[in-house]
Amino acid sequence: MLDILWAVMILAGIVYAAFGGTMEAVSEGIWASASEAVSLCLTLAGTLTVWSGLMKIAQESGLIEKWQRGLRPLIRFLFPALPPDSEAAAYISANVIANMLGLGGAATPAGLKAMKALEREAGESNIASDEMCNFLILNISSLQLIPVNMIAYRAQYGSVTPSWVIVPGLLATAGSTLAGILFIKMTQAWRSAR
Numbered sequence: 642m643l644d645i646l647w648a649v650m651i652l653a654g655i656v657y658a659a660f661g662g663t664m665e666a667v668s669e670g671i672w673a674s675a676s677e678a679v680s681l682c683l684t685l686a687g688t689l690t691v692w693s694g695l696m697k698i699a700q701e702s703g704l705i706e707k708w709q710r711g712l713r714p715l716i717r718f719l720f721p722a723l724p725p726d727s728e729a730a731a732y733i734s735a736n737v738i739a740n741m742l743g744l745g746g747a748a749t750p751a752g753l754k755a756m757k758a759l760e761r762e763a764g765e766s767n768i769a770s771d772e773m774c775n776f777l778i779l780n781i782s783s784l785q786l787i788p789v790n791m792i793a794y795r796a797q798y799g800s801v802t803p804s805w806v807i808v809p810g811l812l813a814t815a816g817s818t819l820a821g822i823l824f825i826k827m828t829q830a831w832r833s834a835r
Contacts, residue, residue: 681797688793692744709734719779719825720772729758733776740780743789752780771832775825782821785814 658667699705712734717725724730732755739748755776763770769777788810795803 681794684797685790685793688789689744689746692742692789693747696739696742696744696747705735705738708738712737719775719822721829723759723762723772727758727762729755729762729772732758733779736776736780737784740783741786743785743787743791745783745790748780748783752776771829775828778821778825779818782818783814784818785810788814 655664655667658664696705699708709731713725713730715737716723716730716733720730720733732751735751736748736755739745739751756773759770759773759776760766763773786807788806791806791810792803795806
């Protein structure tokens, strides 16, 4: 549906430019935007490569496993129906760690695997389980200690201090994660009271 919406918007813009006599400006904008997009992709690819490499080193050294053990109390607190050593708990922990490090691209595969594991534990139902909904809330709120992509964007666009976004980003994502956790616990309390 979204692809149709984008196609209609682009087509409407081109038709408007053709009848409004601004087709040359549209063409220049397309080429400038395409060039900027390629440059931004290269910057982000470099940044993601560095952080993914560091994540792989942390995984190979056993650091990720230690972080996952450290997250077990939080996972048990947020997902009480989930066995602590389940496959889903491991993937949820990996997703949380990758999001904390600002590696959204690395967090996505772990998140998808976590959802599949949660679906298997729920009995392959067409209805999302409470644990699946809770994981989605936790994933979307996404506490980030290092907003890698935002730093890369700021560096790409010439910011003198691209890393100054770390503290505001940490405060914003800490607030959203806290709100998500409160919502999860309130929902769990409401369900158990019913």
